[in-house]
Amino acid sequence: MTSKIIGQDFFNRDTRTVAKDLLGKVLYRQYNNTLYRAIITETEAYHGKEDLACHCSKGKTPRTTVMYDAPGHIYIYLIYGMYYMLNFVTMPKDFPAAVLIRGISNLQKIDIEDTKNLPVKTDGPGKLTKHLKIDKSLNKLALHPDTGLWIANEGIIIPKKQIATGTRIGVAYAKVWAEKPWRYYIS
């Protein structure tokens, strides 16, 4: 078994570096005796209170406090009344920043003796949380097997040439910050 659980040091770095390095890492979700496994394929970086696209640009509020927490924590919020967005807190404690997980691939549902690929599309930040049974109950917890949500490095290498960047989705209101190429995905 070459699988290695990723700890908080990985997230204690520049948000854009973390977002890029998360590509190819493996997301695990354990829920009710079922283990879900998927490869992260698309992320976005939200970095600091100056970033007008970042929720923390409004300062420390009940919702954004978790972004000031130690790296490796989970930030989840509800958007448009029905979709949960999954984020991981980055940077040292008290620096507000997070990576949004926008896409996964190769989603597997692993039962006791039965491994199968789920015939569902899992691109899109709202779809993946739905399929992985992720909701606000995980907000503010730390990434860890005990939590039921964690990341592992299984040695999947994404060649640099296959890593594409783009502007973040749905943040046109953020002016010049909307043009930052802080979205990363496997082409």
Added chain:
DNA sequence: AGCACGATGCTCT
């Protein structure tokens, strides 16, 4: 295959 639009509820002003 590419729009436009509505669903639906939390968060902050």
Added chain:
DNA sequence: GAGCATCGTGCTT
């Protein structure tokens, strides 16, 4: 009370 880090449907090309 307005707006939102979305998605599926139902329409038009």
